[in-house]
Amino acid sequence: MEGGSQAKKAGFVVGMQEPWQLPAGWELAKLADLIGADGLMVDGDWVESKDQDANGGVRLIQLADLGExxxxxxxxxxxxxxxxxxxxxxxxxxxxxxxxxMASPLGRACIYPGLSEADISKMEAFLENILIILPAVRVDLFIQRTRPTPKVAPTAKAPxxxxxxxxxxxxxxxxxVLVDGEFVVEAGSFARLAWEGVGSEMTSYGxxxxxxxxxxxxxxQGAVNVFTKNYAFKxxxxxxAVVNGRPANGTVEWKTVDGLTYKEWEARQLAAAG
Structure with a gap:
């Protein structure tokens, strides 16, 4: 008990107790759960020099970007x-x-800030101008992604x-369902009533x-939202993220009826195709 009290004073979690009040939208979890197959942690990508392109449009984040x-x-x-x-x-x-x-020092960590405030302001101004000039675009950007009821029949290639x-x-x-490369959430599905990801309200998902x-x-619909139409996500x-009302790793949160994560299912499809 004495050791537990000291740990709690120092700010450590004893068992699954909460030594402090968690911010809204946060949940207490064990590290073992976060790094498991269904966890939120993913390993970094290994991108060789031959695959890099100075004229490319995707920024590669490296160890040099991570400070303490x-x-x-x-x-x-x-x-x-x-x-x-x-x-x-x-x-x-x-x-x-x-x-x-990697070392120097091992385990240094930081929060990725995303776009700079200047870049965000430029993008918001651009979108505002688009919405003023072409009001219909605002609807098309989202509603055109509604879809009729998908008809997906299991096959040997895609069981x-x-x-x-x-x-x-x-x-x-x-x-x-996955149809023609689109991830379509079906009408009648439930989603959080409001966006709960504190600090991420202005992200694209929020x-x-x-x-x-x-x-x-x-x-x-009561304590949740219901999808009134099928909607195709990218x-x-x-x-x-839309279903949970917070940023989420969909490759591990979506599962087949057999319990495979999307990531595991996709790996099997690629292996079978190879």
């Missing part, structure tokens, strides 16, 4: 979007935690392209959640 509690923004390496897709690179989101696994995301704590259950509510794709993570 500060994003240093030192590197200047790029690759093309085509190469990033081919190598299945992981795209960072604002407020992602970056942890170095299961149906996925489920369930968060019992919040009463959420969503169904999705804004998409709000836009889908504004346009009626998401309609309040990625499993975008779909998972």
């Amino acid at each position: 509690g500060q994003f240093l923004n030192k590197s200047n390496r790029f690759l093309t979007e085509e190469t990033a897709r081919r190598l299945r690179c992981t795209y960072l989101r604002e407020n992602d935690v970056l942890i170095a696994r 299961s392209a149906e996925f489920i995301l369930e968060t019992k704590k919040h009463g959420l259950k969503a169904n999705a 804004q998409l959640h709000q836009e889908l509510r504004n346009e009626g794709v998401l309609q309040p 990625s499993p993570s975008a779909a998972a």
Whole structure:
């Protein structure tokens, strides 16, 4: 008991107790759960020099960018979007935690700040001008991604392209299918009533959640939102973020009826195709 009291005073978690009040939207978790197959932590990408392109549009984040509690923004390496897709690179989101696994010092970490305030202001001004000049664009950007009811039949090549995301704590259950490269969440699926990712409201996922509510794709139903139409997302993570109302790793949160994560299912499809 004495050791536990000292640990609590020092700010350590004893068992699954909370030595301090967690911020809104945060949940207490064990490190073992975070690094497991269904966790939120992913390994960095290994991009060789031959795959880099100074004229590419995808920034490569390197160890030199990670300071002790500060994003240093030192590197200047790029690759093309085509190469990033081919190598299945992981795209960072604002407020992602970056942890170095190399020495000097080992385990240094920082929060990825995303776009600079100047870049965000430029983008917001651009979008505002677009919406003023072409009001219809605002609708087309989102509503044109609604889809008729998908008809997916299992085949030998794709034995299961149906996925489920369930968060019992919040009463959420969503169904999705992969059709022609689009990740379509089906009408009748549930999503969080509001965006709960504190500090990420202005990210693309946070804004998409709000836009889908504004346009009626998401309609309040008791303590949750319900999808009134099938909606095609550009990625499993975008779909998972809207369903959960926070940034999410969709490749591990969406699962087949057999319990495979999307990441595991996709790996099997690639192996079978090879």
